[in-house]
């Protein structure tokens with residue numbers, strides 16, 4: 288039986304010529320069918336195994352990443368390129384879509400999941416012909432592609448290169464200061480942006496600390512915070528008011544190693560960064576402190592020891608394609624009055640919830656800063672509409688406008 292299986296497997300390989308593992312790919316052609324090639328060895332790319340088991344039908348699974356210091360096994364991000372796709376009706380079936388998060392099941396696909404595809408890695412569209420099998424934890428989707436090369440992802444990617452391009456595009460703006468406050472395990476820079484009007488004394492302003500992209504796979508935060516930054520640096524009236532009344536401190540990419548490698552949730556050391564923020568005051572499970580968290584905490588301590596405050600901290604995340612609401616999570620009674628101001632500009636609900644080791648928890652408990660975590664879907668919202676990059680841009684601008692209103696009201 289065993290040898291028969293191997294023989295059968297060899298025939299399949301010979302017929303399709305495809306077996307992509309760890310980003311490598313190969314292709315052979317026959318007279319009838321040009322084999323589809325698969326690759327993921329690019330910025331933010333990730334797939335474990337994907338191969339053309341019969342013509343125009345690819346099957347495999349996303350890469351599971353085992354966390355170093357706990358049982359977390361996160362898996363859901365995929366982003367790969369197919370070639371030889373023009374005018375083919377291609378079906379992709381992904382299996383093994385069940386992971387572990389903080390010891391419990393992590394099931395982040397649903398019937399509403401719609402992956403995205405692009406012919407240029409900039410303009411993305413949803414794939415709407417999707418079936419999710421909740422019992423088998425498999426997702427099957429199909430689409431007719433018009434070009435000969437296509438990128439397919441779990442949701443809109445925001446690559447490491449896009450993060451660098453954002454920094455490059457705003458460098459030199461008179462309302463902006465850029466610092467590098469630390470480096471990742473793989474020597475990538477952690478940027479801290481300061482946006483404010485230098486013509487108004489800092490003592491008359493509130494201080495807001497915004498962070499995002501702790502978790503690869505939650506790439507929509509990159510678009511939300513990009514839009515917030517571009518708005519704050521713009522000529523718009525609301526932006527001028529925000530700069531006069533507020534100092535924005537922004538880390539636009541907290542986990543560049545994880546983002547670059549497409550490592551669902553983890554950093555370059557295979558740690559879930561958002562479980563690593565309390566290492567040096569209550570929890571000894573995850574020592575040593577991860578470099579991304581350490582440099583931010585060092586900056587906050589220096590900022591506060593200089594007699595300065597932080598009046599609001601917000602960390603932008605995504606619940607992937609699981610949820611259908613924009614949420615603000617905070618420890619109980621923290622920032623309960625913020626969401627009505629945000630809600631004027633983008634739909635958001637307040638749900639008190641606490642996660643040990645999170646940046647949010649650390650800001651509140653260790654530094655006494657009112658802080659919360661945004662959870663933004665990468666799928667459809669309650670109205671049934673599927674979110675686009677333009678929606679994420681509106682959220683970012685709305686976040687800045689709502690924060691200004693919130694502070695003006697409390698003065």
Ligand SMILES: [Zn+2]
Nearest residue numbers: 502505604605
């Ligand atoms: Zn997250």
